[in-house]
Structure formats: C-alpha cells, structure tokens
Amino acid sequence: MKIRLLATSDVHGVLSPYQYSDRKLAEQGLARLSGHIRRLRHENTLLIDNGDVLEGCPLNFYHAAYEKDTRHPMADALNYLKYDYYNLGNHDFNYGYDMQHRYMRDVQAKCLTGNICEHGQVVGADYTIHEFDRNHRIALIGVTTQHIPVWEHAEHIEHNTFENAFDFVKRTVQTIKETEQVNGIAVVYHGGFEKDLVSGKETEAQTGENLGYKMCAEIEGFDVMITGHQHRSLATTCCGKAVTQSAFNGKELAVVDWDLETGEITTGLLKANQEVDEDLMALFAKKEARTQQWLDQPLGVVKGGDLLIDDLFEARVHKHPLVSFLNQVQLSVSNAQLSANALFNDAKGFRHEITMRDLVSTYVYPNTLVVLKMTGSILRRYIEKCAEYFDIKNSELCVAHRFVWPKPQHYNYDMVEGVDYVLDIRKPEGQRIVSLTYQGKEVQDEDEFTMVVSNYRAGGGGDFSMVKECEVVKTIQNDMVSCMAEYLSAHPELEVNHKENIKIIYK
Ligand SMILES: [Mn+2]
Numbered sequence: 001m002k003i004r005l006l007a008t009s010d011v012h013g014v015l016s017p018y019q020y021s022d023r024k025l026a027e028q029g030l031a032r033l034s035g036h037i038r039r040l041r042h043e044n045t046l047l048i049d050n051g052d053v054l055e056g057c058p059l060n061f062y063h064a065a066y067e068k069d070t071r072h073p074m075a076d077a078l079n080y081l082k083y084d085y086y087n088l089g090n091h092d093f094n095y096g097y098d099m100q101h102r103y104m105r106d107v108q109a110k111c112l113t114g115n116i117c118e119h120g121q122v123v124g125a126d127y128t129i130h131e132f133d134r135n136h137r138i139a140l141i142g143v144t145t146q147h148i149p150v151w152e153h154a155e156h157i158e159h160n161t162f163e164n165a166f167d168f169v170k171r172t173v174q175t176i177k178e179t180e181q182v183n184g185i186a187v188v189y190h191g192g193f194e195k196d197l198v199s200g201k202e203t204e205a206q207t208g209e210n211l212g213y214k215m216c217a218e219i220e221g222f223d224v225m226i227t228g229h230q231h232r233s234l235a236t237t238c239c240g241k242a243v244t245q246s247a248f249n250g251k252e253l254a255v256v257d258w259d260l261e262t263g264e265i266t267t268g269l270l271k272a273n274q275e276v277d278e279d280l281m282a283l284f285a286k287k288e289a290r291t292q293q294w295l296d297q298p299l300g301v302v303k304g305g306d307l308l309i310d311d312l313f314e315a316r317v318h319k320h321p322l323v324s325f326l327n328q329v330q331l332s333v334s335n336a337q338l339s340a341n342a343l344f345n346d347a348k349g350f351r352h353e354i355t356m357r358d359l360v361s362t363y364v365y366p367n368t369l370v371v372l373k374m375t376g377s378i379l380r381r382y383i384e385k386c387a388e389y390f391d392i393k394n395s396e397l398c399v400a401h402r403f404v405w406p407k408p409q410h411y412n413y414d415m416v417e418g419v420d421y422v423l424d425i426r427k428p429e430g431q432r433i434v435s436l437t438y439q440g441k442e443v444q445d446e447d448e449f450t451m452v453v454s455n456y457r458a459g460g461g462g463d464f465s466m467v468k469e470c471e472v473v474k475t476i477q478n479d480m481v482s483c484m485a486e487y488l489s490a491h492p493e494l495e496v497n498h499k500e501n502i503k504i505i506y507k
Pocket residue numbers: 010052089091229230248
C-alpha cells in the first residue's frame with residue numbers, strides 16, 4: 001500500500017494570500033495550498049498540521065483582541081480542509097488556556113501532542129495508531145519543543161509540564177516497537193534541527209530547543225519526521241530518515257509518499273501557488289473585513305515627517321528613530337532606566353499617518369514587557385551578546401552568518417536605550433564593548449539599573465541566558481502593539497526622542 005502524508009507547519013494563522021502589510025497577492029496562505037491538498041489527496045492520505053497556528057498575523061491578533069469568544073478561523077479552516085491530525089506549537093500557548101482549549105475543542109482533527117501534559121493529563125495522545133486497513137497501520141508520535149517555558153508567560157502554562165522531546169520520542173518508539181504491530185512510525189515534531197543534516201556540525205547553541213538531528217541520529221526505528229518551528233524548507237533525509245519542514249505562513253505543503261510494503265519514502269515541497277480557494281476565503285471573510293477596517297484606523301501622525309525604513313541593515317547599524325520610538329514606548333509604560341528593542345525581520349516602519357496596520361506589521365509578535373534589575377556586569381554581557389550580530393567580510397560590516405542562516409534572526413539584535421556605547425567589531429566576540437556609559441559615567445560592574453525588555457528576551461530567548469540572573473522587578477501584561485496604540489492615543493502628534501547612542505567601529 002502506498003500512503004501519503006501531507007503536512008503544513010507554522011501557518012501562523014495565515015489563510016489569506018493577500019499580505020497584511022500591503023494587501024498584495026503572495027504565494028502564501030492555506031487558501032492557496034487548498035488546490036494542492038485537493039489534488040493530492042487519495043484514499044490513503046493523512047493531512048497533518050504541525051502547530052503554530054493561533055498567533056502571528058493580524059487576523060489572529062484581531063481575533064484575540066476583540067472576538068476571542070468566537071470560533072477561531074484556523075479551527076474552521078482545518079475543519080474545511082478536513083485535516084486528520086494536528087500538533088500544538090509553542091505559539092499556540094501565546095494567548096492562554098481559553099483560546100487554546102476552544103481551538104482544541106472546535107477543531108475536528110485529532111491532537112497528536114504527547115510530551116505536554118496539562119493537570120497531569122497528556123494534551124494529545126502518547127501516540128496514535130492510524131489504521132488504513134487491517135494489514136496497514138502506522139504509528140504517529142506528536143511532540144513539541146520543550147523550550148516553551150523559556151518564552152511563555154507563566155500563567156499560560158501553569159498547569160503544563162513539558163517532557164524533553166528526544167527522551168519522549170525515544171521512549172515512545174520503544175513502547176510502540178514492543179506493543180504494536182505497525183508498518184512504520186512517523187514523528188510529527190514542532191521543533192527543528194540543531195545540527196547540519198549532512199555533516200552533523202552544530203548550527204546553533206545546543207540548548208535543546210531543536211533536537212531533530214539527535215532524534216534522527218540516535219533513535220532507531222522511526223521512518224519519517226515532519227518538523228517545523230525553524231520556518232525552513234526541507235524535504236530530504238537525515239541519518240537515513242525521511243524528513244520535511246515546510247516554510248511558515250502557509251507558503252508550502254510538505255508531501256511524503258510512503259510505500260508501506262517496500263519501505264520506500266520520497267519527500268517533496270509544494271509552493272502556495274494554486275488558485276485562491278474562494279470557499280475557504282468566504283469562511284472568514286467577515287472577520288477578515290473587520291480586521292482590515294481595524295488595521296486602517298488612523299492612530300496619530302509622526303510630527304514633521306515619517307518613520308519609514310528603506311534599508312533594514314542601515315537601520316540596525318545606525319539605530320533608526322523607529323527603534324528609539326519602540327524604546328520610548330517601553331520606557332514610558334515601565335518607568336525603567338534602560339530599554340532594549342530589536343527591529344524585527346521585515347519591519348517597514350511608519351508613514352506620516354500611523355495606522356494599526358503599521359503597528360502590527362512593525363511589531364509582529366504578541367510580546368509583553370518585563371522590567372529586570374540588571375547589574376552593570378550583566379548589562380555588559382547583554383550588550384556583548386547583541387554585538388555578536390555583526391561580522392566583517394572584505395573589510396565591510398555585515399550580519400554574522402548565524403543570524404541569517406538557517407533562519408533569519410534579526411529580531412535577536414537588540415539596541416539598548418539609556419546608555420551610550422561603542423562596539424568594535426574587529427575584536428573577538430565577548431570583548432567588543434569599547435566604552436559603555438550611563439549619564440556620562442563609565443558603567444561599573446556593581447552598578448544597578450532597571451531595564452525593560454520583551455517577555456521573549458526576559459525568558460532568555462535568542463540565547464540571552466544572562467538575563468536569567470536578573471531579578472524581575474515587574475511585568476506589564478499589555479502586549480507591545482496595545483502599548484504603542486495607547487501611547488499614540490495619548491500623543492497623537494508623535495515626537496521621537498531620538499539619540500544616536502550606539503557607535504559601531506569596523507575599520
Ligand atoms: Mn513558528
């Protein structure tokens with residue numbers, strides 16, 4: 001028997017192929033994958049979503065802010081497309097239990113997630129046996145990165161426990177081998193690869209966030225691994241296992257063709273280039289229209305100009321006034337002395353008139369804020385971590401490779417407001433701060449500051465492990481987009497307190 005697995009991952013709520021930033025048609029969204037799904041589905045096909053669906057686009061944001069007691073559009077979409085199984089991703093915890101539970105109740109597909117428990121009960125299943133006929137059965141193991149507590153609000157996961165993904169898969173494969181008669185085992189992992197799939201060389205800090213390579217290398221007995229979380233495009237093998245990962249925002253569909261008799265497996269990826277499925281669009285058209293209206297609400301104007309970004313690299317090298325604005329908002333709501341912010345991957349900035357569309361396309365995550373008590377010595381390590389973002393190639397300043405590949409991570413380069421500093425990129429990592437002053441005085445190791453950062457960073461996200469040594473002074477539960485919207489309603493004529501406080505030397 002030949003079976004087929006079709007998988008999406010990291011859809012982040014993107015149903016529509018029209019980009020929210022400029023409303024242009026793009027190769028994205030479940031409405032443009034739908035054609036592939038219909039065409040490729042045969043009687044022995046399983047359609048699987050690998051998580052991160054509830055957060056990440058304005059439709060989701062609008063739903064969470066104003067209509068969270070209604071059915072989630074992603075639940076409707078998964079039901080319409082007749083998904084068989086789904087996994088939970090780390091972002092599916094971002095809006096708390098009510099939304100997650102409602103989604104899980106409304107979606108008809110079966111939850112596979114096995115290494116996360118709530119009140120001691122597994123949220124999905126330890127494993128799932130799918131029987132195609134009496135002689136053809138496969139086992140599905142759903143597993144999610146156990147790193148979620150690093151990023152998530154404590155109250156969103158207070159009833160959860162997370163087992164290490166590798167340990168869970170190893171143990172579960174063993175159980176299946178001992179107790180079940182199956183033709184094969186597929187792992188559905190909301191996580192990615194910590195090492196190069198071919199050479200086995202480390203491609204990131206080995207934190208346990210991604211363990212796909214270790215699983216493929218060290219666990220005998222599974223055949224296929226559908227991965228995600230890193231937003232990469234992969235259809236290949238790793239240590240003899242067939243693996244896939246499909247790009248985010250519904251840009252790709254992963255296809256696994258599997259002959260259960262011969263064990264032969266082929267993998268592929270298809271782009272979201274099909275005709276727009278208007279029936280699917282109609283399912284959420286009303287909510288989408290309200291989202292679009294909300295996005296175009298004018299909130300204020302930039303006094304005397306705009307805050308548009310035309311060169312993202314330059315905007316990071318010479319801290320753009322838009323970053324000063326983000327820090328200004330954080331300082332204003334927190335009363336901290338210092339503030340740190342990154343400029344996210346594709347930030348476009350604000351025209352003269354600022355709308356909600358500008359805010360959500362500039363600050364794309366539902367981050368909230370945390371005020372940390374930080375010593376001068378930790379602040380130094382923090383800024384040294386930021387300085388790792390840069391490198392020099394042919395005497396020119398550039399972005400260090402690991403912030404570009406395998407996943408662009410420009411959101412992990414923070415610019416700190418409230419201190420003045422000079423970074424010399426010619427020096428080795430960890431020794432690049434040439435000077436660091438607060439109100440004109442060199443920062444001493446024992447100095448103490450309050451610094452406001454996102455909850456993502458406060459949890460150590462981006463390998464900022466030093467923040468874990470800081471005491472949390474307070475948390476601010478409003479997300480940054482709401483903070484910016486409130487700031488603009490209080491200051492409809494926006495004046496940015498811009499200061500060129502960061503200097504970067506490279507020649
Ligand atoms: Mn994701």
